[in-house]
Amino acid sequence: MSRGGKAQRTRDRLVRAAVELCAGEGFENVSVGRIAQAAGVTEMTFYRNFPTKESVVLDDPFDPMIADAVAAQPRSLPALAAVAAGLRHAWAGVDDRAAETVRDRLRVIAASHRLRAAMPQSTAATAQAIADALRSRGVTDVDAEIAAAATIAALTAALLEWAQLDDQPLGDAVERALGILDGAR
């Protein structure tokens, strides 16, 4: 099970070690060397699996899911409604255990200036997909970029707030972001 050879397993160990160490001591106080060591591996191996120190925490398997969900919406929907539907659908598919993992990651991110600043980079693919979905529905190039950026920013802000609370359903955070974009005027 759990597709993949050794590489995938060390990757997982690196992520788990990183989140655990950073949750306890803060991202800036944990060196790549220590993360690697905690995962039973060398610093070099860390950099073979992740391009930067930030990426081991920011790397989110759900981002591509969102991109796909948005792109898959029927073209009959108006532009921003399609984006909203895609986001809802993607996050609805996240079960409780996975949501806990997401929350742990987001808490580490929320606690670090550097990580928060680096978030847009990791959501770039999703933003791109949203912009594409908008464009294919007749929205101008520039306007699509702007609307996508605003959507992702709202979603990110909502998720970071959500992560700091306890026992709030993940769906509420998504609805909150969508509600603001929908009713902005």
Place this chain on the structure above:
Amino acid sequence: MSRGGKAQRTRDRLVRAAVELCAGEGFENVSVGRIAQAAGVTEMTFYRNFPTKESVVLDDPFDPMIADAVAAQPRSLPALAAVAAGLRHAWAGVDDRAAETVRDRLRVIAASHRLRAAMPQSTAATAQAIADALRSRGVTDVDAEIAAAATIAALTAALLEWAQLDDQPLGDAVERALGILDGAR
């Protein structure tokens, strides 16, 4: 004239050297040492004036202006209208020569992944001011954060696009961002 002693002049030389070198060779290919050398100064002096390599390019004198302008809007205005009015007022006060400088900086930023990713950090103060302005008008804490993040993201995206074009008035870019936030639905 031009308030301030030697320190301010050194700072200006560092910024000019950084923008010029990076415009020619790209941000990632220019070391702090070379920027300092081009400004006739040591690497150490660079770090006394700027906390990071990114900050010498990202440092924007207009960000605080925007924050002030938003905070100064009359409380009679509805929340997002106040933000829009503040943004318009702030950017209207930028003359053509200053706009050129802004454009040069933004072009360097647009060309670098790292700099684009670091932008939110440099606009954090502005986002904070916008969130505060919204809160003081009765918007919920979380909603204020989300709306502010979306506003700044839209504005940033519009400015980065604007910088890549020639002979477009700066005001148009601001209007474009505001228009999308205003009519998002």
Place this chain on the structure above:
DNA sequence: TACGAAATGTTAGAGACTAACATTCGCAGT
């Protein structure tokens, strides 16, 4: 001119990241 403070330089070092090369590990086919 001499003084004090601001501005800059020097040195040393930790940590992020890269490149080139050497080694071990795991799975296919026999």
Place this chain on the structure above:
DNA sequence: ACTGCGAATGTTAGTCTCTAACATTTCGTA
């Protein structure tokens, strides 16, 4: 089980960003 090949990991050495502690210069002012 054995072998062999490629994938995964280790080693070493180096560049670059950024910090700290201490020494030196520069500049306005008394």
